[in-house]
Amino acid sequence: MASLAQMLKPARQQSLSWALLPAAACALIATFIQSLIGLDCDVSWLITVNEKILAGQRLYVEIIEPNPPASVWLYTPEVWLAQQLSLRPEAVVAAVFLAGALLACAAVAKISARLASPPHPAVLVTATAFVTMILPGGTFAQREHAALLLALPVLTGLAVLAEGLALPRSWRIMLGIAAGLVVIIKPHFALAILPAAAFAWARSRALSPLVMPAIAAALTVALYSAALFIFTPAYLDLVPMLTAVYLPLREHMLTVLGGPVIVVPVTIAALVWMLRPGRLPALPAMLLIGSAGFACAGLVQMKGYLNHALPGIALGFVALVVAATLPMVDRIRATAVLATAGILLALQLYAMASIRPPAGLKEAVERVAPAHPTMVTLGPDLLTGHPVVRNVEGDWVGSRPALFIAAGAQRALATAPPAQAARLRAWYRADLEAFAADLSGERPDVVLVDARPGVAWLRQEPVIRAAMSAYRPAARANDVEVWIRR
Numbered sequence: 001m002a003s004l005a006q007m008l009k010p011a012r013q014q015s016l017s018w019a020l021l022p023a024a025a026c027a028l029i030a031t032f033i034q035s036l037i038g039l040d041c042d043v044s045w046l047i048t049v050n051e052k053i054l055a056g057q058r059l060y061v062e063i064i065e066p067n068p069p070a071s072v073w074l075y076t077p078e079v080w081l082a083q084q085l086s087l088r089p090e091a092v093v094a095a096v097f098l099a100g101a102l103l104a105c106a107a108v109a110k111i112s113a114r115l116a117s118p119p120h121p122a123v124l125v126t127a128t129a130f131v132t133m134i135l136p137g138g139t140f141a142q143r144e145h146a147a148l149l150l151a152l153p154v155l156t157g158l159a160v161l162a163e164g165l166a167l168p169r170s171w172r173i174m175l176g177i178a179a180g181l182v183v184i185i186k187p188h189f190a191l192a193i194l195p196a197a198a199f200a201w202a203r204s205r206a207l208s209p210l211v212m213p214a215i216a217a218a219l220t221v222a223l224y225s226a227a228l229f230i231f232t233p234a235y236l237d238l239v240p241m242l243t244a245v246y247l248p249l250r251e252h253m254l255t256v257l258g259g260p261v262i263v264v265p266v267t268i269a270a271l272v273w274m275l276r277p278g279r280l281p282a283l284p285a286m287l288l289i290g291s292a293g294f295a296c297a298g299l300v301q302m303k304g305y306l307n308h309a310l311p312g313i314a315l316g317f318v319a320l321v322v323a324a325t326l327p328m329v330d331r332i333r334a335t336a337v338l339a340t341a342g343i344l345l346a347l348q349l350y351a352m353a354s355i356r357p358p359a360g361l362k363e364a365v366e367r368v369a370p371a372h373p374t375m376v377t378l379g380p381d382l383l384t385g386h387p388v389v390r391n392v393e394g395d396w397v398g399s400r401p402a403l404f405i406a407a408g409a410q411r412a413l414a415t416a417p418p419a420q421a422a423r424l425r426a427w428y429r430a431d432l433e434a435f436a437a438d439l440s441g442e443r444p445d446v447v448l449v450d451a452r453p454g455v456a457w458l459r460q461e462p463v464i465r466a467a468m469s470a471y472r473p474a475a476r477a478n479d480v481e482v483w484i485r486r
Helices: 002-008 017-037 041-054 069-073 076-085 089-112 121-134 143-162 169-185 187-204 208-231 233-245 253-257 260-274 282-301 306-324 331-353 361-368 404-413 418-442 453-459 462-470
Strands: 374-378 446-450 471-477 480-485
Touching: 017 089, 017 121, 041 069, 041 076, 041 089, 069 169, 069 208, 076 089, 089 121, 089 143, 121 143, 121 306, 143 169, 143 187, 143 208, 143 282, 143 306, 169 187, 169 208, 187 208, 187 282, 187 306, 208 233, 233 404, 233 418, 253 260, 253 282, 260 282, 260 306, 260 331, 282 306, 306 331, 361 446, 361 471, 361 480, 374 418, 404 418, 404 453, 418 462, 446 453, 453 462, 462 471
Parallel strands: 374 446
Antiparallel strands: 446 480, 471 480
16 A cells, blocks of 8 residues: 555645545455455456466367457456465456456556646545445446546546647557557457547647557557467457347447436536536546447447446546546535536436346256266356356356347348358357257256246257156246256
8 A cells, every 4th residue: 555655646746645545445345245246247258268278278169259359358467366375366357357446446546646636636536436346236347347447548648648748658658558458358449548549639739658558559459369360260250240140239329328328428528518617627627528439339239238338437426536636616606516426327327236147047057967067058148147157156168158140130131132041050060069968078067047938949959858858847946947967
């Protein structure tokens, strides 16, 4: 903590002792929350993928993951470290992200001290700590959480450059690398970085300070691209199939537009406008640009998930807090706006903290299955099997997280032209046969069956019915049936 305090010491001799206390409190609260909630299905599955890879399986060949390798590699060091220390990977992943949040707070405070009129450090650090440690809730350690931790110092640094102020070359290089990592995590996250860089250029009228960060970001992305081609060429073979059957698995446009991915950042931006701050200083303006960029990235994905909403909400909230503390803003108006924002944020906090595995499923598995069961899922939904398999200390023996390829192909066939229909049917059959092969080859103790009426077509397929003939239903938790060997 003494080292962190030294990092946070700003150029203007403002004491940060009060800033460290809320940050430390947020870290303790986040630790408690994560001990209750745990990591969600996406992170749980990617931990499992890394365990399989570290055990010798080949990514995109023996174990199928629909996302590019950055999604997997993000968790590889943590899983490896957990194995070396004989710790649960979930605990190490959560600890690394919590440390990353503290570093983000330190970086934001240190960089913002170079602004012409920096916000009060205690206010800025407290807001940053809240959105990076407590707000994520059930989306903690998601890829969007990682992008948020990287984007906060990047946008703060761009705010300094937007004011025409200097940053040391080493800082600009590190910020460029961080910006490149944001884009590597998900390429459409560039929507949060590129407009912010353009704004810095437009406001400062100086391009030269941005050259070094741009080169560092480009080299970072180039190195990752080379690693993808060298270490995971099999992913490129899957791209045509994933483009046809996975990417179209989206929500309706109106559902996404009416959800938190768009509504909350837009509402926060409207609240900032209601403050009537005049010409926004560079930092809140930059954070709002980043918030809008992440919201647009969520619109590109068209899923409407809460983890997709996290970066836009978090950046917008920090921007609002900074704007509300500007000296030219009326205090009564600021109080009313912050109270409204607090209600909005409490609703999002509740929603994110409510992300949990299917209720009662862990207990249902433990009632009927042997200790440390081997498991697979019959269904298209990732949440059916993850993180439940890890929560019962089981072993995932499927070659994929769920039958998402079959689900995507079945949906695409409804509107596919004849020329594409044959390929879709082939991918559909291959996914079903892969599940049947996993069942006959691995003979798992438990099959978690998605029993929702909407996926009855999957359970009625002859190849599935034949594979499941060796199993019988033994328990049920809501829409998931627990089948065990006869």
